[in-house]
Amino acid sequence: MKLLTHNLLSSHVRGVGPRGFPLRIQATEVRVSPVDFNPDFVTRMIPKMEWTALVEAAESLGHLSELPRELAEGYEKDEEFLRKVHHVLLEVEVVEGTLQCPESGRLFPISRGIPNMLLSDEEAAS
Amino acid sequence: MTTPRHRPCTCAKGGLRRWWRRRRRRNMALSNTLNRYLLLLAQEHLEFRLPEIKSLLSLLGGRFSSHQEIHGKSPFWILSIPSEDIARNLMKRTVCAKSIFELWGHGKSPEELYNSLKSYPVEKMAPFLHSDTTYKIKIHTFNKTLTQEEKIKRIDALEFLPFEGKVNLKNPQHIFSILEDYGLDPNHIPEKPLNIYFGRWIADGQRELIESYSVKKRHFIGNTSMDAGLSFIMANHGKVKENDIVFDPFVGTGGLLIPSAHFGAYVCGTDIDYNTVHGLGKASRKNQKWRGPDENIKANLRQYGLEKYYLDVLIADASKPSWRKGLFFDAIITDPPYGIRESTRKTGSQKEIPKGIEKCPESHIPVSFNYHLSDMFVDLLNFAAETLVLGGRLVYWLPVYTPEYMEEIVPRHPCLKLISNCEQRLSSHTARRLITMEKVKDFEDQDQYSHLLDNQFPPYKGLNSFREKYFSGVTKRIAKEEKSSQE
Numbered sequence: 001m002k003l004l005t006h007n008l009l010s011s012h013v014r015g016v017g018p019r020g021f022p023l024r025i026q027a028t029e030v031r032v033s034p035v036d037f038n039p040d041f042v043t044r045m046i047p048k049m050e051w052t053a054l055v056e057a058a059e060s061l062g063h064l065s066e067l068p069r070e071l072a073e074g075y076e077k078d079e080e081f082l083r084k085v086h087h088v089l090l091e092v093e094v095v096e097g098t099l100q101c102p103e104s105g106r107l108f109p110i111s112r113g114i115p116n117m118l119l120s121d122e123e124a125a126s
Numbered sequence: 127m128t129t130p131r132h133r134p135c136t137c138a139k140g141g142l143r144r145w146w147r148r149r150r151r152r153n154m155a156l157s158n159t160l161n162r163y164l165l166l167l168a169q170e171h172l173e174f175r176l177p178e179i180k181s182l183l184s185l186l187g188g189r190f191s192s193h194q195e196i197h198g199k200s201p202f203w204i205l206s207i208p209s210e211d212i213a214r215n216l217m218k219r220t221v222c223a224k225s226i227f228e229l230w231g232h233g234k235s236p237e238e239l240y241n242s243l244k245s246y247p248v249e250k251m252a253p254f255l256h257s258d259t260t261y262k263i264k265i266h267t268f269n270k271t272l273t274q275e276e277k278i279k280r281i282d283a284l285e286f287l288p289f290e291g292k293v294n295l296k297n298p299q300h301i302f303s304i305l306e307d308y309g310l311d312p313n314h315i316p317e318k319p320l321n322i323y324f325g326r327w328i329a330d331g332q333r334e335l336i337e338s339y340s341v342k343k344r345h346f347i348g349n350t351s352m353d354a355g356l357s358f359i360m361a362n363h364g365k366v367k368e369n370d371i372v373f374d375p376f377v378g379t380g381g382l383l384i385p386s387a388h389f390g391a392y393v394c395g396t397d398i399d400y401n402t403v404h405g406l407g408k409a410s411r412k413n414q415k416w417r418g419p420d421e422n423i424k425a426n427l428r429q430y431g432l433e434k435y436y437l438d439v440l441i442a443d444a445s446k447p448s449w450r451k452g453l454f455f456d457a458i459i460t461d462p463p464y465g466i467r468e469s470t471r472k473t474g475s476q477k478e479i480p481k482g483i484e485k486c487p488e489s490h491i492p493v494s495f496n497y498h499l500s501d502m503f504v505d506l507l508n509f510a511a512e513t514l515v516l517g518g519r520l521v522y523w524l525p526v527y528t529p530e531y532m533e534e535i536v537p538r539h540p541c542l543k544l545i546s547n548c549e550q551r552l553s554s555h556t557a558r559r560l561i562t563m564e565k566v567k568d569f570e571d572q573d574q575y576s577h578l579l580d581n582q583f584p585p586y587k588g589l590n591s592f593r594e595k596y597f598s599g600v601t602k603r604i605a606k607e608e609k610s611s612q613e
Contacts, residue, residue, distance in 0.1 A: 005394065005438040010450035021450045036434045041369045041392060048454060090437075109488055114403055116441040116488050117396075117448040118473050124446045 001099075001115050003061075004045065004089040007054050009115070011101030011108075013123055019103040022053035027097035027110075030061050035090045042082045045089060046075065058088045143288065163213050164229045164325050165203040166305065167222055168333060171359060172199060175222040177546035177562060178362045179203075182219050185365045188212045199310055201268065202321065204229060210328060217329040219389070221336060221358040227303055227325030236283065239322045243287065251288065254300045254326055259291035261300040264327075270308040270315050280304055284324070301327040332358070339384060339430065346405060346426045352381045352461055356550075356560075360459050361385035363546065363562045364521040370456035371437070375444040375509065378402055380423030382459050387427055387435035391456070395423070396442035398471050400486050403439055441486070445472045445505045453515045462502055464525040464558070470502060503537045507563075508574045511541035514565040519545070523558045531557070540576050541567040 011020030051071050058064045065084050075081050099108040099115055106123070109116050167175055176198075180190040191206040207213045213226050230251065231242035254261070263281045265272070272280075281304065291300075307321040339354040341347055352360075360382060366372055368390025374382050377395025379402060387393050397403045405422035427436045442448055444462075463470045473486075503524070510520035520542060526535075528551075536547055542563040551557045 001438055001440075005440075008449050008452070008454055009440075010448060012446055012448050018451070038369070038434075044369050048452065050450075111488065112404060114439060114441060116400070116486070118398070118441055118443060118486055119446060120473055124473070 001094045001110055001113055002090055003054060003057050003092055004049075005115075006057055006094075006099070007049050007089075009099070009117070011099075011104065011106060012117075012119060013101050013104040013106050016101060016103040020101055022050065022057065022102070023099035023108070024102055025057055025060055025094060025097060025099060027061055027094045029094070029096035030063075031093045031095050031113075032063070032091055033093065035086070037083060037086050039079065039082045039086075042086045042089065043076050046071070046085060049089075054088065058092065061092060061094070063088060063092045161206055161208060162229045163205050163207050163328070164227045164232070164305070164323050165205055165223050166225045166227070167201045167203065168224050169199075169201055171222065171355065171548075171550070173548040173550075174356075174359050174363075174560065177548060178220060178222045178359055179205075179216070181363050181365050181545070181562070182216050183207070183212070185219075185367060186212050186215050188216075200307075202305070202307055202323065204232070214329050217331045219362055220331040221333055221355055221362070223331040224333060225330050226328045227305075227323070228328055229323065229325045230302075231325075232321060232323040234321055235318070236280075236322060239324060240283075240286070243284075243324060248288070255287070255289050255291060257290040259300060260294035260298045261289065261291050261302060262293055262295050262298040263302045263304065265304040265306070267306040267319075268308055269310065269312060270306070270319075272306075280306075303327055335385075335388070339388070341381070344381070344426060345429050346379050346422060347381070354385075357382050358385040358388075360521050360560065361389055361457075363560065364457040364459045364519045366391045366457050366459070371454060372457045372459055373455045373513075374460045375442075375447075375458065375506070376460050376462045377423065377439055378461075380426050380439070382461060383423065383436075384426060384430065384432065386457070386459065387432040388430070390435070392435050392437050393427075394437040394439065396440045396444065396447075398441065398443050398473070398486075400441050400488055403441055441488070443473045444509070445502070447509055447513075449513060451512075453513060453518075455513050456515055456518050457521070458510050458514060458519075459521045460506075461523045462506065464523075472502075500537075507537055507539040507542060510563070511539050511565060511569045511573060516565055516568065518565050520561075520563045520565075522561055524561050525552075525556065525558045528555050528557050536561060538576075539563070540573050541565055541569050 006023065006025065009021070009023055010018075011023060013020060052069070055064065055067055055069050058067055065087055067084055067088055068081075072078075072081075093113055094110055095113050097110045099110065100106070101108075106119075165179070183190050188208055192204060207216070210228070213228075217223065217226055230246045231239050231244075233239035233242050263284065265277045265280055284304070303323075303325060305323040305325075306319040307323075308315050309320050333355075335358055336355040339358070341352075341354060361372075364372070364386070366386045366389050370386070370391035372383065372386040372391045372393050374380075374393075374395035375397075377383065377397045378399075380393075380395060383393035383395060400406075403423070405425075423439050424433065424436050427433050440448070506522060507520070510518075514520065524536065526549075533547070536544065536559070538544070543566045545562040545564050546560070547562075548560045549557050550560070
């Protein structure tokens with residue numbers, strides 16, 4: 001699971017609503033794999049990200065990579081900054097671990113890099 | 127009159143040249159540039175072609191514009207395209223069209239063709255005919271075979287065109303083509319062509335992708351992996367472009383992600399089936415027992431050098447999405463299960479009857495087989511309306527029982543505009559339709575209940591028994607065969 005994806009995921013346990021985001025990562029295996037840098041894609045993604053959650057997630061995995069805690073203006077032209085964002089969004093992957101709903105504590109397993117978000121009827125939001 | 131720079135020549139060709147010079151002056155007075163192109167299309171997936179070309183032209187900043195009625199079955203379309211660049215970019219995407227030519231003339235007879243060529247502005251021809259260029263002329267005939275002698279005769283008849291360059295059959299700078307249309311019926315080939323076209327070849331389309339991405343060569347396939355040609359058509363209907371995020375909520379073995387990745391989009395998907403997503407369990411290939419360790423969606427992208435576009439795949443229930451609120455997807459391109467070769471499922475209740483329930487291997491969530499097709503499409507449209515960017519497209523297959531099909535049953539949504547609806551026959555009484563919709567309105571909470579309004583006529587509910595109807599033809603035939611074998 002990449003941190004870009006993690007930034008879009010939320011728990012949909014019944015009753016948690018927007019408090020189901022962000023999911024807490026407990027990683028037992030993390031992998032860093034190089035991915036071709038594409039500044040246009042990174043620039044497009046930054047506005048879609050919840051920046052604080054991204055920084056916290058990267059930090060919890062020990063991969064903060066000097067990412068600033070706040071977005072500065074004019075980041076579109078800052079290649080060094082974009083490369084750091086690229087690294088955190090696309091190159092850091094949680095291979096094994098769990099995601100935890102911050103409100104209900106419900107755990108979602110990640111195995112072989114694939115999170116399992118299934119909830120039963122009873123657990124899920126109506 | 128121009129003053130001759132040398133003694134006036136009196137040969138016939140000189141006469142023609144003077145004629146052309148007079149023509150040029152007159153044509154320059156006609157300021158409008160026609161920019162007409164002849165698109166030569168492949169004769170398969172006929173219904174899917176127009177939406178593909180329209181979607182691509184819209185993506186490229188052009189607009190579909192044709193001076194003629196587009197004949198649904200004809201391989202020849204004359205289009206007005208604003209620039210050659212757009213025409214070339216169109217060909218970099220289309221799998222429906224074979225080639226495109228800058229149209230210099232056409233007619234229903236050789237005489238009409240020659241007259242048409244004579245009124246084509248000379249200054250538009252000149253850059254490709256001048257003495258420093260090399261060229262060759264090819265002739266293609268459709269639904270008829272010509273002898274070599276007949277072909278040469280037709281090419282020679284074009285001698286009146288002011289070609290000043292050198293012929294180079296191996297590697298010419300410019301290729302010109304005569305295309306003769308002898309209709310579509312191989313049993314009734316006319317003596318004379320119905321249409322003849324002449325143009326300068328610009329570019330070929332992407333039909334070779336169909337072979338290079340063929341499912342036969344793919345590492346990881348499932349029971350219902352999509353034919354490569356159709357999967358590329360889907361990405362084109364979806365107006366996928368580079369740096370987009372494309373999502374498939376019924377991702378299976380990821381076949382539909384591949385064309386989008388090929389076009390430079392970043393791809394992700396979900397599926398409720400743990401084994402399929404993890405690449406576990408029985409293989410779909412004949413003679414193969416179990417899937418290998420490298421059979422998964424990421425490996426498929428890696429096979430084509432597209433690994434960098436792989437975002438993630440998750441185990442999830444499409445009817446209970448786990449995304450936070452936001453507009454993340456530029457396109458949703460999917461082939462939902464029809465309940466025939468793959469079952470329609472969603473997560474169920476612990477209270478459900480044990481029969482018909484399996485449990486997800488990892489989390490032991492019960493997965494019920496009771497997901498009605500109509501609910502699935504309501505969920506899909508709501509999901510698309512909520513998560514697509516404005517202008518983003520949803521492209522999906524809708525199974526239909528042909529005897530009962532009518533256009534009104536195609537699911538609707540207040541936020542989504544229907545762009546196209548193309549049929550592919552599956553059997554004598556079933557088909558599937560490729561539905562393309564575009565998000566035109568922001569999603570509001572009440573929109574998710576629109577399918578409950580009375581004016582929705584008639585709802586898709588009738589196809590909950592798609593599975594039964596699909597098999598009813600089979601069951602009847604088997605009963606008949608059994609009966610006749612007993613007699």
